[in-house]
Amino acid sequence: MTESVELNLHDLRRRYLKDGLDESNTDANPFKQFELWFKQAQEADLLEPNAMVVATVNADLQPSTRTVLLKLFDERGFVFFTNYTSQKAKDIAHNPKVALQFNWLDLERQVKILGVAEKISMAESMKYFASRPKGSQIGAWVSQQSEVVSSKQVLMAQFSKLKDKFKQGEVPFPDFWGGYRVVPSQIEFWQGGDNRLHDRICYQRMDGQWQKSRLAP
Template identity: 60%
Template sequence: MPDRAFDDIAALRREYTQQGLTLDDLKPDPIDQFALWFQQAQAADLLEPNALVLATVSPEGTPYQRTVLLKYFDREGLVFFTNYGSRKAQHIAANPQVSLLFPWYSLERQVAVVGTATKISAAESFKYFSSRPRGSQIGAWVSQQSSVISSRQLLEMQFEKMRHKFLNHEVPLPDFWGGYRVKPLSFEFWQGRPNRLHDRFLYSLDDNQWAIARLSP
């Protein structure tokens, strides 16, 4: 590969000039601040504003990342759903410490959350599962997430089999599928600024109180 290709990447740069972030701008509770930024991300018509990068660590200490979708959040934490046999679920079972990253590039923002993931109740999972499109409900039964499969055709055949099985019935909640709530221990709000002098504020939980500190970019 010619060196020029690397030169072209090195030359990629953009000044972040949309707005700044000060301590006075921030709400005392990071959930309230997150709710405000999330509303603004929705209003900006971003593609999948609820998409987040979930990082876990394997029992061997290998980090893994993948994109999942935030489905709701409250004072107790942020909730996503998955197959309980998936790789991420296996990691969480061994080490519930996770991190979440919301990359809102077009707003020159990102939010990073560190916390502990725990399963939500079956009743809470069922409430969300019931709201999903029927195809997504059937898909949860079909996908043995993270397992090796021989072909796409096999997956589609399994979908048709399950679709026929539940043809005249409501699709039940699989016992191997449900949600995790990430109880946050810290939030970092990052706003891009010119000359790479970005605004960064870290909320840290200390004795059930949130402390806020500005971080160097």
């Protein structure tokens, strides 16, 4: 009889004491507040401060999450890039409502975003693709994202073949690859607090304006 493994997680906890968050010390513009926190995450030398979880829902109403990298943000929204035949792209085609989450745990912070994903222009995608390292450009051609692959060796063989093919010239832009911009309707800034009394400042877009409120922890 196999012995069961039991992990005691009851006492796995810590106090959140780093900072506080209030309506008075947050910007009226959530994008400026995000820019401030993002710069502080960079200055704290966090691993991949632009890593964010993207949550989608498929046609069967099954939620799915994955971590991607934020590559651009401004007052239009938050941009990431992917294969347009990937599972996340199929989900977005069915239901463009998505959620994003940044977990900056060393700063005891989270940012949660609700919005709608829309494809950016091909010109914007081509511009970003041209800025990528050549290996990443080739990788976009090699990976049929989310599809079953027989082995890692098959991928590496395809990569080597294309690397040799394009060694003397530029890697062409793949028309099945590009960016999505998540246009937010809600942005929440979460700061850990002592005794689990966390600070949650939420911005909601109403009639074209951002309204700010505090949420109970």
